[in-house]
Amino acid sequence: MDIEMKQIAMPVQKRIALIAHDNMKQDLLDWTRKHIATLKQHKLFATGTTGHLLENKLQTPITKLISGPLGGDQQIGAMITEQKLDIIIFFWDPYEPMPHDPDVKALLRVAAVWNVAVACNRSTADFMISSPLLNELHPYKVPDYERYLEKRLGKTTG
Numbered sequence: 394m395d396i397e398m399k400q401i402a403m404p405v406q407k408r409i410a411l412i413a414h415d416n417m418k419q420d421l422l423d424w425t426r427k428h429i430a431t432l433k434q435h436k437l438f439a440t441g442t443t444g445h446l447l448e449n450k451l452q453t454p455i456t457k458l459i460s461g462p463l464g465g466d467q468q469i470g471a472m473i474t475e476q477k478l479d480i481i482i483f484f485w486d487p488y489e490p491m492p493h494d495p496d497v498k499a500l501l502r503v504a505a506v507w508n509v510a511v512a513c514n515r516s517t518a519d520f521m522i523s524s525p526l527l528n529e530l531h532p533y534k535v536p537d538y539e540r541y542l543e544k545r546l547g548k549t550t551g
């Protein structure tokens with residue numbers, strides 16, 4: 394598929410989603426605790442259980458969506474398509490099959506489509522949190538939806 398891209402900018406204050414599967418929640422809690430001073434400078438979002446856990450343990454406000462198995466991954470995915478998230482820190486469990494595996498896959502797919510930064514493990518999250526881009530206005534490319542529609546409608550109507 395030939396998708397034209399356009400340049401936009403990630404804001405200085407990033408919108409960061411934090412998500413962890415059950416076996417990875419302790420690891421995400423440790424990581425978040427270690428980087429809380431940096432994370433507090435940004436806007437934090439999370440799926441339901443992860444969000445409640447982090448908010449209680451870290452005493453920092455987090456916008457909480459629905460729990461993953463009940464549709465939280467899809468909510469995160471929808472926010473990505475609306476360009477309301479810049480960074481996803483998703484400690485997903487590579488060992489356990491989940492009832493909502495299709496939702497996880499869909500979330501990772503739309504993140505790739507919209508060129509959103511995704512860390513699926515702690516090493517990548519470490520690189521992202523220490524990147525100078527985290528505190529800068531960051532130009533990056535996303536699909537040019539207006540161009541996409543123009544081309545598709547042009548094709549359909551001849």
Ligand SMILES: O=C(CO)COP(=O)(O)O
Binds near residue numbers: 441
């Ligand atoms: O299942 C999840 C991501 O796929 C996370 O959901 P919870 O934060 O509600 O556990």
